[in-house]
Amino acid sequence: MPDMRGSLKVCRSFWERRKLDIVFISIYVLLSIYAMLHFMEVSYLGDRYFKTVFDGMYLGTTVKPFVYRQLVPSLTRAIVWLTPQTVIDGVNTWVSVIQYNYEMTKLPVALTFITRAFPYAGEHYQRVVTSCIIYGCLWGYIWALRRLAAELFPGNAAITYMAPVFGVLAISSFSFPFQYIYDIAVLFLSTACYYCLAARKWKTYFVFFFLACVNKETAIFIFLFSTIWFFRKMEWKMYVNFWVVQYLIYTIVRIFLLYEYIDNGGEYLRNHLFRVLPGDLMSISKYDRILTLSFIFIMLSYKWPDKPDFLKCGLWLMPPMYLAYLLFGMPGEYRVFFDILPLLVMLGVHTLVAASGIDRASLFNQPASARSIHENR
Numbered sequence: 262m263p264d265m266r267g268s269l270k271v272c273r274s275f276w277e278r279r280k281l282d283i284v285f286i287s288i289y290v291l292l293s294i295y296a297m298l299h300f301m302e303v304s305y306l307g308d309r310y311f312k313t314v315f316d317g318m319y320l321g322t323t324v325k326p327f328v329y330r331q332l333v334p335s336l337t338r339a340i341v342w343l344t345p346q347t348v349i350d351g352v353n354t355w356v357s358v359i360q361y362n363y364e365m366t367k368l369p370v371a372l373t374f375i376t377r378a379f380p381y382a383g384e385h386y387q388r389v390v391t392s393c394i395i396y397g398c399l400w401g402y403i404w405a406l407r408r409l410a411a412e413l414f415p416g417n418a419a420i421t422y423m424a425p426v427f428g429v430l431a432i433s434s435f436s437f438p439f440q441y442i443y444d445i446a447v448l449f450l451s452t453a454c455y456y457c458l459a460a461r462k463w464k465t466y467f468v469f470f471f472l473a474c475v476n477k478e479t480a481i482f483i484f485l486f487s488t489i490w491f492f493r494k495m496e497w498k499m500y501v502n503f504w505v506v507q508y509l510i511y512t513i514v515r516i517f518l519l520y521e522y523i524d525n526g527g528e529y530l531r532n533h534l535f536r537v538l539p540g541d542l543m544s545i546s547k548y549d550r551i552l553t554l555s556f557i558f559i560m561l562s563y564k565w566p567d568k569p570d571f572l573k574c575g576l577w578l579m580p581p582m583y584l585a586y587l588l589f590g591m592p593g594e595y596r597v598f599f600d601i602l603p604l605l606v607m608l609g610v611h612t613l614v615a616a617s618g619i620d621r622a623s624l625f626n627q628p629a630s631a632r633s634i635h636e637n638r
Contacts, residue, residue: 281624285422289403292429297396299433301374304440306388308377312527313441319387324527329518330443332476337391349386356385391442398449403429405452406603412459413569413607419620420610427613428452428606435595435602444596446476452603454483458490459571463503470507474514479585482578482600484511490574530589537587561605563612572611575604 307313317323318334341349356379363375378392379385403425410417410424428448436444450473457466473480484507491500519529561576578601590597598605614620 281418281422285426289425289429292426293396293399293403296399296429296432297392300395300436300440300445301378301392303436304442305374305377306391307442308380309439310441315388315391315442316384318442319391321522322525325522325525326478326527326529327441328522328525328527329515330441330477331518332472333391333394333442333446335475336394337387340390340394341387344386344390352389353383353385356389357382395442395445398445399429401449402445402452402603405449405456406606409452409456409459409603410607410610412456413571414611417614417620418625419614419622420607422625423614423619424607424610427610428603431602431606435598440596443476444599447473447479447599448602450476450480451483451600454480455486455571455575455603458487467506467510471510471514474511475518478515479597479600481511482582484508485581486575486578489577490571532588534588537590537592560609560612564615567615568608568611572604572608575601575608578604 303309306315307318308315312324313327314323318327318330319337321328321331321334360375360379379388406425406428407421410421414420432445432448450469453469454466454473457463457469470480470483473483487507488504491503495503565573582598582601586594586597619625
């Protein structure tokens with residue numbers, strides 16, 4: 262009996278010290294499952310769009326510019342190469358059994374993508390690996406958002422815990438009509454880069470920036486952000502060296518990928534201006550667009566003087582990103598703003614927390630909360 266009481270006391274003590282972490286990690290788990298199921302449903306691992314079909318991305322045979330986005334396909338190929346054939350065969354069989362049971366019962370409604378995302382009986386394993394990499398990137402995104410929030414809003418437990426919640430919820434809002442296998446990696450790596458820049462962790466930043474460049478060419482916007490943010494905030498020689506290292510990383514990666522897939526069809530960039538204008542800019546007078554823009558303005562600007570300058574600097578990326586969207590995007594393809602989404606999320610979460618006053622709630626002002634935030638920084 263004394264042993265049971267002692268165990269209960271230990272459990273109660275652990276709960277009191279970590280209850281906020283336990284509650285929010287549980288929320289993150291549920292949201293990550295929702296986001297992953299949504300991703301699979303709207304993407305079929307890229308098979309919704311003929312230019313990004315999984316096999317073409319995985320084998321490096323698809324058209325430009327999609328073939329240049331090689332981080333997730335390269336990791337998948339490496340893992341498949343290192344995996345024993347018995348494991349591959351076992352996973353292939355396991356997925357086929359799940360598909361058979363789904364077809365027979367039709368019970369798991371959330372798995373409606375299972376047959377289209379995994380269409381070939383003997384080739385399920387590489388798709389499972391890619392799915393795991395994407396889900397890992399989703400958790401990396403959650404981790405990086407917490408670290409970034411703790412860095413920019415020290416001592417504010419509400420923003421630190423709430424940022425990943427709204428960051429994950431925002432994915433589905435920006436991902437219409439579909440997503441590609443590199444999109445979640447964009448969110449993770451861009452957020453990690455912003456965190457490293459805010460914390461001035463240079464070596465770690467260069468690693469994440471290199472991975473972001475391999476993942477997608479839009480990493481140039483991270484480069485642009487660092488160029489703007491650190492202008493006159495660094496000693497001039499250090500600023501130039503920092504800029505040159507980023508330039509070399511980006512240029513070398515791009516040249517290598519251009520050369521590696523020089524014989525693939527397609528175009529490096531394709532202008533869609535006259536498709537985007539009628540569906541976006543020319544329809545700006547619609548009431549729903551006016552309301553949406555007004556809401557976004559309020560979310561980004563409420564209590565403007567209290568927002569960190571680091572986040573305000575991110576808004577300088579909006580004009581060039583929107584111009585790139587007009588020229589090279591597709592109508593409604595707002596997932597192209599994933600590179601800046603982490604900063605927009607932070608601005609919006611600050612607005613929600615400041616307007617609601619939730620940061621003054623006792624839940625977010627206990628010693629255990631402050632200790633947990635300190636550990637996350």
